Amino acid sequence: MVLGIILLMVALVSVISVVRQLKFKNIFALVFSAATALAFGFFSIMTIISEISG
Secondary structure, X not given: OHHHHHHHXXXXXXXXXHHHHXXXXXXXXXXXXXXXXXXXXXXXXXXXXXXXXX
8 A cells, every 4th residue: 555655645746747847838848847747657546545445
């Protein structure tokens, strides 16, 4: 459960980075921030669901 929460925190920080990079119009950093948000978000949600379901 702790791993899922840590991954979720990383995903939230990367979403903040996506918003900032949209403001700065930095496409390279935007792509990597979006990929990080999707990957860590997916793994955090799946980890939390796996821990809850048993």
